[in-house]
Amino acid sequence: MASVAEPIHAGLAPSARPAVRVVPVRGLPLVAVAVVGLVVAIATNSTWALDFFHVVGGGLWTGIDLFFGLVLGPIIGTMSIPARMEFSSRVMPKMLLIMPTLVTMTLGSGFQLARKLGNLAANSPNHGWLVASYIVVGVMATIALGLLEPANIAVLFELRKPNPNGARIGRLMKIFIYTAGITGLMQIATLVIMTRLASG
Amino acid sequence: MEAHAPLEERKLPPVQQIGVAVLVLIVAGGIYTAAHLPRHVPQGPTIAVLCAAVVLLAVNVSLLARIDGFAWQVFRLVSGWVFLAYLVIAGMLEYVFIYDHTRGSQLLILSLMLAVFAVDIPLLLGFSVARFQDADR
Numbered sequence: 001m002a003s004v005a006e007p008i009h010a011g012l013a014p015s016a017r018p019a020v021r022v023v024p025v026r027g028l029p030l031v032a033v034a035v036v037g038l039v040v041a042i043a044t045n046s047t048w049a050l051d052f053f054h055v056v057g058g059g060l061w062t063g064i065d066l067f068f069g070l071v072l073g074p075i076i077g078t079m080s081i082p083a084r085m086e087f088s089s090r091v092m093p094k095m096l097l098i099m100p101t102l103v104t105m106t107l108g109s110g111f112q113l114a115r116k117l118g119n120l121a122a123n124s125p126n127h128g129w130l131v132a133s134y135i136v137v138g139v140m141a142t143i144a145l146g147l148l149e150p151a152n153i154a155v156l157f158e159l160r161k162p163n164p165n166g167a168r169i170g171r172l173m174k175i176f177i178y179t180a181g182i183t184g185l186m187q188i189a190t191l192v193i194m195t196r197l198a199s200g
Numbered sequence: 201m202e203a204h205a206p207l208e209e210r211k212l213p214p215v216q217q218i219g220v221a222v223l224v225l226i227v228a229g230g231i232y233t234a235a236h237l238p239r240h241v242p243q244g245p246t247i248a249v250l251c252a253a254v255v256l257l258a259v260n261v262s263l264l265a266r267i268d269g270f271a272w273q274v275f276r277l278v279s280g281w282v283f284l285a286y287l288v289i290a291g292m293l294e295y296v297f298i299y300d301h302t303r304g305s306q307l308l309i310l311s312l313m314l315a316v317f318a319v320d321i322p323l324l325l326g327f328s329v330a331r332f333q334d335a336d337r
Contacts, residue, residue, distance in 0.1 A: 023281065035288065042299060104289055108296060111234070115300065120238055131235045138227040145321055146220035150328030153278065157329045168332060 022156045027097045034101050038108050050113045057105030058194065062187045064099070065140075069184020073177040081166040084173055089159050092152050099144075107137065119197070126197050133193045140183050148179040212331055213263035218256055219324035225253040226317045233310065238300070246309050253316050260320075264327060271333035279326030283318065290318040 041049035076084055119126040151172045158164045158172070229249035233241050297310050 035292065038292070039295065042296060100285065100289065104292060108292060111296065112300075115238065122236075122239060131231075134231045134234050138231045142220065142223055142227055146216075146223050146324065150216070150325055153325055154329050154332055157274065157278075158332060165332075 021093055022096070022153070022160075024093045024097060027094070031097055031101045034105055038105055041109060042112050045112070045116065047113075047116065050109045050116065053105045053109035054113050057102045057109065058190075061099070061102040061106050062190055064102070065180070065187045066184045069180040069182070069187075073180045073184070076173065077177050081170055085159055085164065085166075085169060088155050088169075088173065092156050095152065096156075103141075126200075129193050129197050133190065133197075136186055136189050136193065140186050143179050143183055143186075147175055148183070151175040151179070210331075212267065215260055215264050215327045216324060218260040218263070219320055219327065222253045222256045222260065222316065222320045223324070225249050225256070226313050226320070229253070229313055233306075237302075241306055243305060243309065246313075250309060250313055250316070253313070253320075257316055257320055257323075260323065264323065269335035271330040272336050274333045275326040275330035278329045279322035282322040282325045286318045286321050290314040 037049075038053055041053050076087060079087065114120050114130055118124055119130050121127065124130075155169055155172045155176070158169050226249075229246050232245055232249070236242070293314055294311060297307055302310060
């Protein structure tokens with residue numbers, strides 16, 4: 001396994017590294033379409049539209065978290081620093097747009113759906129499961145916003161430097177990999193709660 | 201110009217830790233509120249959480265402002281864009297609150313919690329990136 005202190009210069013020369021764009025601007029129209037669609041779904045209170053946004057957003061969010069945390073994360077951990085850099089410079093900017101969009105789609109539509117189906121009511125048999133899902137999402141949000149996302153963006157900015165610090169990238173990537181693993185495991189709890197809710 | 205210690209060795213105030221603490225308080229307040237909706241939400245705990253978050257956020261801003269030799273340009277760049285993104289997310293949530301007929305003091309508390317959230321996250325992300333950048337000349 002590559003050491004996190006491995007010098008970066010042994011890998012990719014600055015000229016060989018791809019230019020890192022922190023926010024992929026071309027993806028912004030797709031984000032706008034998703035957000036507008038969500039607003040329309042909430043405004044029309046259509047069960048199908050709310051279900052669509054919740055199932056599609058939640059399925060992708062859970063799937064990506066599980067895949068990143070439990071499959072890709074351990075693989076990235078065994079890659080050399082230059083390979084991690086190249087992978088990060090291509091994947092991280094896209095994740096920066098995809099994940100907040102999926103989370104907004106899932107939570108916005110999910111809350112409205114729960115409200116419409118009566119699951120928010122304290123006397124609903126599903127209320128306890130709903131509160132459990134709030135707690136799981138809350139913990140995941142804290143980990144994602146407090147640790148994972150700062151590490152992700154810091155790596156991207158480090159990669160933009162003429163001479164990125166390999167040890168620093170290694171350390172930040174470690175935080176990213178561990179937190180992605182934790183959120184991946186927490187998504188298993190989400191799957192249990194949501195399938196329990198869906199089966200009544 | 202005064203020389204600064206290498207980036208990894210610089211002693212910086214616990215801005216990130218306090219930022220995460222603010223985030224935890226807001227998330228806890230949000231979970232407490234959501235667990236009660238659509239019934240009346242007891243306001244004591246949410247106001248206490250909100251006040252604690254505001255105080256910690258003010259402390260954090262003050263600590264951040266006192267850092268000598270910091271990459272303020274990068275901080276402004278990151279936090280500015282993140283603020284824009286979170287303005288959209290906070291706006292979306294505010295829309296849902298109003299759409300769901302949340303009114304009066306409950307709406308005010310939720311809006312203030314959103315405002316703290318929309319300031320805390322950009323500050324947290326801006327600091328996390330700028331701390332590893334060379335200070336402005």
